[in-house]
Amino acid sequence: MTIGKRKSWIEQSRLTLESLETRSLLSGIHGAATARVPDHHPAIVSTAAAKSTAVAAKSSSVKSETHLVANLADATGASKVTGTAKFESELKRGVPVRELSVEVKGATAGSVIQVTATDAKGTASVLGSITVKADGSGKLKLTAKSPDILAGSSISLNSTDAAGTVSTLASGIFAVPTKGSGSGHDSSDHTETKLAAKLVDPASKLTGSVCFESETEHGLVVSELSVQLKGGTPGAVIDVSISLDGKSPASSIGQITIGADGTGKLKLNKTAPAVTATSVITLSTVSTATDGSVTVTPITNATFATVPKPGR
Missing domain, CATH: 2.60.40.200 (Superoxide dismutase, copper/zinc binding domain)
Structure with a gap:
């Protein structure tokens, strides 16, 4: 290869290897013009991300x-x-x-x-x-x-x-389970329920409070129902009954004999009914006639409600 041809070949190689960059081109009509090679890659990435987001949204919706x-x-x-x-x-x-x-x-x-x-x-x-x-x-x-x-x-x-x-x-x-605070277990394995109701007899000074707590963990249920009364007539017998669905006839779960101070209490553990937020509790007076016949007269009732957790 002659020196002239070799020089020409080197110049062509340089032109081939030069990177694309901003150039000022002379034009007889418009003067200097600027040309830049556009970068299309960001648009391609954005399209792929949008498609991925759309697929994820579609997946979650079904x-x-x-x-x-x-x-x-x-x-x-x-x-x-x-x-x-x-x-x-x-x-x-x-x-x-x-x-x-x-x-x-x-x-x-x-x-x-x-x-x-x-x-x-x-x-x-x-x-x-x-x-x-x-x-x-x-x-x-x-x-x-x-x-x-x-x-x-x-x-x-x-x-x-x-x-x-x-x-x-x-x-x-059936009810939606609530995750136990600080339990460290999944809600499907550990659930806690706390319900309460307030009772007032408008015809007397008798009032009461009811609390139901239930905890389920790995299939083991531990429940407790407590009823506390005050302002009652000493010696009076009060029947406590509950309708689990709030519509069916109530069933008696126990009786409370009012003490000398006008108070009384009923507490159930293993025999506590499965109370829900739709259950209704009823208090009734129980009187026994001389012939032995028993009369049960409802005096007040209330519907259980969920007790809010602290901080809510």
């Missing part, structure tokens, strides 16, 4: 979850059977995935318990049965056959004797 819990107990205290029912429902791309589990304890070994619940349409149906184990416990779990449960739906544990008579051993109302 997925929903429902978690409900019902504590089961006998409002009359005649049965020692207790239990916990949990319902979970998740909608994935329009397909519902449900699971209902019912755990019981304190039942008679070898007995068969029927589980009945009302679905989202208010229709009551038998979901299945539980054969109680030697330790008095049992469990029923439904997935594909689980009904669609709503907050406020009722569930009951029933037994049928040889004559075909059906008796309710325990019952409860």
